[in-house]
Amino acid sequence: MTRGMLTLPEIGGQAEALSAAWEHLKGQQDWVEQYIGNSAYDEVVFIGSGSSYYQAQAMATTYRLWIGRSASALPSSDIFLFRDQSVARDRSILLVGVSRSGESSEVILALDSVKELANWSTCGITCYEESRLGTMTACLVSPLGKEKSTVMTKSFASMTYMMQAAIAKKAGVAFESQMESILSLHADVVTRGNSFAESLVEDNEFNKYIYLGMGSYFGLAQEVCLKLKEMSYVWTESYGTLEFRHGPKSVVEPGTLVCLLVSEQARSYELKVAEEMKAYGAFVLLVTAARGEDTSFADAVFEVGGQSLSDEARAVMYLPLLQYLGFYTAMKRGVDPDHPRNLTQVVTI
Known part of the structure; x- marks a missing residue:
């Protein structure tokens, strides 16, 4: 197979x-x-x-x-x-x-x-x-x-x-309209995320992976962290973005990928954390609604669009790229993302 x-x-x-x-x-x-x-x-x-x-x-x-x-x-x-x-x-x-x-x-x-x-x-x-x-x-x-x-x-x-x-x-209607608008944006994010992730994995070698997110993106950061770990068996961690500065940042060094799921609500604070990690030698990947002068320091930026939408409505648009990242990392390492070791689709006790 x-x-x-x-x-x-x-x-x-x-x-x-x-x-x-x-x-x-x-x-x-x-x-x-x-x-x-x-x-x-x-x-x-x-x-x-x-x-x-x-x-x-x-x-x-x-x-x-x-x-x-x-x-x-x-x-x-x-x-x-x-x-x-x-x-x-x-x-x-x-x-x-x-x-x-x-x-x-x-x-x-x-x-x-x-x-x-x-x-x-x-x-x-x-x-x-x-x-x-x-x-x-x-x-x-x-x-x-x-x-x-x-x-x-x-x-x-x-x-x-x-x-x-x-x-x-x-x-209310305003929120419902936001969710409906996601449908017209999502297919493009899926398509672009595939090629972006494949190139990112092909062109780089990372030995540590850190995912950061806040608010609605905290659970998503944990999820995409798990996806990479499940598919490719690499050790990776996730944290609340500002919490990462309180001790865990000591693990950052060259060869570390720090991936930040950028919200619009806390954008300026989150990007300060990312800049700090860049100064420690990390490769910084930003997943954001839109790039700008404030993201120019990053090694890679992936735009999902929908900047006028709330962070919550835009949440699922952050997933495709980072799921593909797990997939292509697994493929590069020669393991099968379809059937991870020790795992089953349904967990029973």
């Missing part, structure tokens, strides 16, 4: 997966009103494991900002093993399970653990409507998110986008 024959087209197919999610969501307005739009809940808790937990972080951040109500993101295991330490008692809670397969043991155990509790309600999002998650609670379903490869790529993008679009439908 040819290495990468599953993963490469799945990364390349995510623009179509986003469009399908948008169309499918139009028929699930009742779900939006009953769950995301229901003001009866004191808090919405998004849960997932691995990549799905990182999705949950982006979803919760978007919900807090756009809806203006309390939301949090937790690993699934925190709910069934440490629920009272994780969520305050005697509050009305909506628990949102996030799972590509809908079969993750920890998500299922978490939802099962609260089903008899009077003040807890559940729902979810998945790519498989006939899965355990899809049949045990009401779910949004990303119709083209299904994948054959082990690592999550288009499923991550489409599920994150679909939940953000559901939040936007309750938040």
